[in-house]
Amino acid sequence: MLAERRHQLILRALRSGGPAAVTDLSEQLGVSPATIRRDLVKLEEDGLLTRVHGGARAEEGDQPFAEVxxxxxxxxxxxxxxxxxxxxxxxxxxxxxxxxxxxxxxxxxxxxxxxxxxxxxxxxxxxxxxxxxxxxxxxxxxxxxxxxxxxxxxxxxxxxxxxxxxxxxxxxxxxxxxxxxxxxxxxxxxxxxxxxxxxxxxxxxxxxxxxxxxxxxxxxxxxxxxxxxxxxxxxxxxxxxxxxxxxxxxxxxx
Amino acid sequence: MLAERRHQLILRALRSGGPAAVTDLSEQLGVSPATIRRDLVKLEEDGLLTRVHGGARAEEGDQPFAEVxxxxxxxxxxxxxxxxxxxxxxxxxxxxxxxxxxxxxxxxxxxxxxxxxxxxxxxxxxxxxxxxxxxxxxxxxxxxxxxxxxxxxxxxxxxxxxxxxxxxxxxxxxxxxxxxxxxxxxxxxxxxxxxxxxxxxxxxxxxxxxxxxxxxxxxxxxxxxxxxxxxxxxxxxxxxxxxxxxxxxxxxxx
DNA sequence: ATCGAAATTGACGAGTTTTGACGAGAGGTG
DNA sequence: CACCTCTCGTCAAAACTCGTCAATTTCGAT
CATH class of the missing domain: 3.40.50.1360 (Rossmann fold)
Known part of the structure; x- marks a missing residue:
């Protein structure tokens, strides 16, 4: 399973199904929770999601001129x-x-x-x-x-x-x-x-x-x-x- | 298998199936991973895909444009x-x-x-x-x-x-x-x-x-x-x- | 037809990145 | 407060990348 592919799937899961837990994502994608956690850190750095205790939720909309x-x-x-x-x-x-x-x-x-x-x-x-x-x-x-x-x-x-x-x-x-x-x-x-x-x-x-x-x-x-x-x-x-x-x-x- | 043909197939695979791993492409096309890797380098230089660790993903955007x-x-x-x-x-x-x-x-x-x-x-x-x-x-x-x-x-x-x-x-x-x-x-x-x-x-x-x-x-x-x-x-x-x-x-x- | 140069492919080894596991500490819940 | 879960840092194993090299094919020239 490619990291890139996982990121896509995680984002899709969050956008369609709302906030999701690390453990759920881990089982769903067949990788360890540690990997999911690292993915979430990366995606959060990119501003694509927000991490919450136990999981993450999708960021609203896209991020064109996100600052403003x-x-x-x-x-x-x-x-x-x-x-x-x-x-x-x-x-x-x-x-x-x-x-x-x-x-x-x-x-x-x-x-x-x-x-x-x-x-x-x-x-x-x-x-x-x-x-x-x-x-x-x-x-x-x-x-x-x-x-x-x-x-x-x-x-x-x-x-x-x-x-x-x-x-x-x-x-x-x-x-x-x-x-x-x-x-x-x-x-x-x-x-x-x-x-x-x-x-x-x-x-x-x-x-x-x-x-x-x-x-x-x-x-x-x-x-x-x-x-x-x-x-x-x-x-x-x-x-x-x-x-x-x-x-x-x-x-x-x- | 012609290099040109491989390039076409790789691009098609990425566009229809999302990101793909080098190993998958290698098996699918019946050539060694080294060859696939070289293909990906070329295609990336042409701006047709983006390489990621373990594989590549299609360059997003213009499908019909990309064909030409x-x-x-x-x-x-x-x-x-x-x-x-x-x-x-x-x-x-x-x-x-x-x-x-x-x-x-x-x-x-x-x-x-x-x-x-x-x-x-x-x-x-x-x-x-x-x-x-x-x-x-x-x-x-x-x-x-x-x-x-x-x-x-x-x-x-x-x-x-x-x-x-x-x-x-x-x-x-x-x-x-x-x-x-x-x-x-x-x-x-x-x-x-x-x-x-x-x-x-x-x-x-x-x-x-x-x-x-x-x-x-x-x-x-x-x-x-x-x-x-x-x-x-x-x-x-x-x-x-x-x-x-x-x-x-x-x-x-x- | 034969030879040689160039390109292509596959293989090997060194180095880097990613992954999963473990343990300590922090955070949430009854 | 006790208990459970989650997070974070570290570490070893695995996977991947990159450079080099030899074998094969392609092509042009003699």
């Missing part, structure tokens, strides 16, 4: 699920850079949609999904953010139109301004807003009130904000004054 | 190496769709270059290479060919200029016309030619004379043809008449 993605996953998934429900089959969806849009992409599997994105993680997630018409925007590859930016991206966006834009953010200021920390992405985000019918901001509770040195847009550019906890009254007032609907996604479970 | 990629690997690599030597550090390189351009991309690791491409396999190959400034052209994702096409791609190309274009082909006709079988890619290839200073055609011996229903360009658009075996005299005459240099890549080793 692993915080507040449940909240982001709840928000993403709410957003996914807003989309009708056959529509076109523009997905922003960032982890929030990636969580949304994961919920779109099996749907019949056109997805337009400059988010390379979204591309990888949906690349194998036959039902999705996938359009990738051109641009310079930014490795650290797994995204495409630059004038090529903006040019492409001027030639397109989408039913929905789902926008991420680094934070929302009390006045309802959507902010971002990375300046180079702002022109892309603005072009996305122009290219879309309805603009939906995905922002978990930690984004209110938020920081970020560059302003992406004001509340007047938004149609809907999806979040997971009551927004502070001042921000909420600004949003409602601008005619933005604030949707609360189902309570996030830790 | 595994034929005439040595020839394509020799051509790619010759092409890579033509590029100077700091230059910008436009890489076409197809497996030939992918082999070239593999030779560019560690260089300081700007690489522009609509080839998703090239993107994946170079995505982790810090020295390469990577620009991805926009467009519709064509899953079966791992490429980006459409008017977005052409638009992007109109905004760019590269020092080199390395073009693949389905075949070259005796008159020197470069042909292709997939009609949708032809406008993209033409836009690439317009966006480049020097156009280099990469074509192994099997492409002369070649087929393909759509004409991409004539010999007058080419600057250099890199191949691996003497081109038939008629084609060669047409090329030289148009001022195209024909370069012969170092002898291909089977």
């Amino acid at each position: 993605a692993e915080v507040r996953v449940a909240e982001k998934d709840a928000i993403a699920a709410h957003a996914a429900a807003m989309i009708k089959d056959g529509q076109s969806v523009l997905l922003d850079i960032g982890t929030t849009a990636y969580r949304l992409a994961r919920q779109l599997h099996g749907r019949r949609l056109t997805v337009i994105t400059s988010n390379l993680v979204v591309y990888e997630e949906l690349a194998d999904d036959e039902g999705i018409e996938l359009v990738l925007l051109g641009g310079m590859v930014r490795r650290e953010y797994r995204s495409l930016v630059g004038f090529l991206t903006e040019d492409n966006l001027r030639q397109l139109h989408a039913d929905w834009l789902f926008l991420g953010t680094s934070g929302v200021r009390p006045g309802g301004q959507v902010m971002d920390t990375t300046v180079v992405e702002v022109p892309v985000k603005r072009a996305m807003i122009k290219a879309s019918d309805k603009v939906v901001l995905l922002a978990d509770a930690a984004k209110f009130p938020g920081t970020g040195m560059a302003k992406v847009c004001g509340p007047e550019d938004l149609d809907v904000v999806v979040t997971n906890a009551p927004v502070d009254p001042a921000t909420r007032a600004s949003l409602e004054e601008a005619g933005v609907a604030v949707a609360l996604a189902g309570k996030a479970q830790a | 990629a595994e034929v005439r690997v040595a020839e394509k690599d020799a051509i790619a190496a010759h092409a890579a030597a033509m590029i100077k550090d700091g230059q910008s390189v436009l890489l076409d769709i197809g497996t030939t351009a992918y082999r070239l991309a593999r030779q560019l690791h560690g260089r300081r270059l700007t690489v522009i491409t609509s080839n998703l396999v090239v993107y994946e190959e170079l995505a982790d290479d810090e020295g390469i400034e990577l620009v991805l052209l926009g467009g519709m994702v064509r899953r079966e060919y791992r490429s980006l096409v459409g008017f977005l791609t052409e638009d992007n190309l109109r905004q760019l200029h590269a020092d080199w274009l390395f073009l693949g082909t389905s075949g070259v006709r005796p008159g020197g016309q470069v042909m292709d079988t997939t009609v949708v890619e032809v406008p993209v290839k033409r836009a690439m030619i317009k966006a480049s200073d020097k156009v280099v055609l990469l074509a192994d011996a099997a492409k002369f004379p070649g087929t393909g229903m759509a004409k991409v360009c004539g010999p007058e658009d080419l600057d250099v043809v890199v191949t691996n075996a003497p081109v038939d005299p008629a084609t060669r005459a047409s090329l030289e008449e148009a001022g195209v240099a024909v370069a012969l890549a170092g002898k291909a080793q089977a």
